[in-house]
Amino acid sequence: MALAQKTTYTEEDYYNLPEDVRAELIDGQIYYQVAPGLIHQTISGELHTAINNYIKSKKGSCRVFAAPFAVKLFDSGSTIVEPDISVICDRSKLTDRGCSGAPDWIIEIISPGNPEHDLIYKLGLYARAGVREYWIADPRSETILVYYLEQKNFEIRAYSFESKIKVNIFNDFEIDFRELDL
16 A cells, blocks of 8 residues: 655745745645634734834835745755745845845744644744744734844744834844834
């Protein structure tokens, strides 16, 4: 009796998905996503606005993108994620398809159905890829976990939605969650 073969998907398979399908390609496997809810989109919009306003005020070269925005983490093309927010400071990584390489900063907002995806699996991916800073916002517990990549290991700090959080990839930027319209 033959064993069932596990299908491995490619970058080409990912980009051939219909435009209305939200999915990520992680280590050759397709993970379908549901549309995010109101609080998720509210947090995403508020953070995107705060980050974009800061970058524009400094006339910075970084760009901020909200999902859906494809990020091909590795040259192999076997992993393409769609972080909720991506900040890319090296514009040579930007392509017509999204970002090729690790963003400088990624923010994921936990969805109730699969928190371990962002808390465990994506943390490992982002560390391997060289993401400099990774934030995980959890609307249910109103907490933000902030991981700083230092010497190939993430240093972690926990904050609440009442905190002012220093963004390490920038010298003079803090996000005060009390000022966000959540």
